[in-house]
Amino acid sequence: MKFALMINQGPYTHQASDTAYHFACAVLKAGHEVFRIFFYHDGVNNATRMTTPPQDDRHVIDRWSELASQHKLDLVVCVAAAQRRGILDEDEARRHGKDGDNLAPGFRISGLGQLIEAGIEADRFLVFGN
Amino acid sequence: MYVNRSAPHGTIYAHEGLEVVLVGAAFDQEVSMAFVGDGVFQLKQAQDTSGIGTKNFAGAYRALADYDVTRLYVETESLEERGLTVGDLMPLTYEDDEDDDQEKSSITLIDRASLGQLFEAQDVILNF
Numbered sequence: 001m002k003f004a005l006m007i008n009q010g011p012y013t014h015q016a017s018d019t020a021y022h023f024a025c026a027v028l029k030a031g032h033e034v035f036r037i038f039f040y041h042d043g044v045n046n047a048t049r050m051t052t053p054p055q056d057d058r059h060v061i062d063r064w065s066e067l068a069s070q071h072k073l074d075l076v077v078c079v080a081a082a083q084r085r086g087i088l089d090e091d092e093a094r095r096h097g098k099d100g101d102n103l104a105p106g107f108r109i110s111g112l113g114q115l116i117e118a119g120i121e122a123d124r125f126l127v128f129g130n
Numbered sequence: 131m132y133v134n135r136s137a138p139h140g141t142i143y144a145h146e147g148l149e150v151v152l153v154g155a156a157f158d159q160e161v162s163m164a165f166v167g168d169g170v171f172q173l174k175q176a177q178d179t180s181g182i183g184t185k186n187f188a189g190a191y192r193a194l195a196d197y198d199v200t201r202l203y204v205e206t207e208s209l210e211e212r213g214l215t216v217g218d219l220m221p222l223t224y225e226d227d228e229d230d231d232q233e234k235s236s237i238t239l240i241d242r243a244s245l246g247q248l249f250e251a252q253d254v255i256l257n258f
Contacts, residue, residue, distance in 0.1 A: 040150075041146055116154040127257065
């Protein structure tokens with residue numbers, strides 16, 4: 001079965017990203033496909049590689065990057081939501097004259113069309129966090 | 131169906147939710163919106179954000195008809211619980227090209243039980 005996930009809350013404050021991560025792992029383990037994971041609202045904060053949690057805690061962002069690399073996942077961050085919250089890739093940073101970018105490996109920045117497409121393509125579309 | 135549950139200006143959900151609706155309209159899907167709970171305030175007439183200095187995006191609801199988003203369900207109980215009537219809402223209309231371009235209201239009042247049935251019929255629901 002083809003799953004698509006949407007994550008709407010940032011890391012650490014809410015459990016949404018953790019739950020989505022564990023769900024994605026379970027889906028992949030059961031042999032299903034994850035078509036796309038879309039990050040919106042404060043969910044875009046899951047995509048900054050500047051995140052530096054204490055060493056005895058889970059690293060929510062690195063965990064996503066690793067899962068994406070292992071399973072070739074499509075982790076998409078909404079461009080408008082990301083720009084509002086200071087999440088930029090190299091191109092966006094240059095375009096807006098910023099002195100640095102912070103998008104974590106395995107994520108890409110794109111538009112809301114990717115969210116709509118995920119809803120259309122997936123057999124099951126699940127939303128984590130409000 | 132896009133379900134709007136949040137008041138327009140206290141959080142970003144209404145604003146970013148509306149952005150999804152407008153982008154999604156380009157995808158040739160059967161689209162509707164529901165306004166429940168504090169979400170009914172999104173359609174309130176004469177919104178003015180000058181006192182809080184946030185962007186007033188209420189005008190964008192008037193653009194929905196241009197994007198063929200013409201089915202806006204407003205839950206009756208939510209309006210009543212907040213002391214509102216349909217007359218307090220923006221008069222959102224569209225021209226029905228299947229009915230001689232007659233101007234019709236995009237807003238349909240719906241009771242809680244019927245809205246529940248409408249939820250059942252959706253392929254995908256996005257909550258904002």
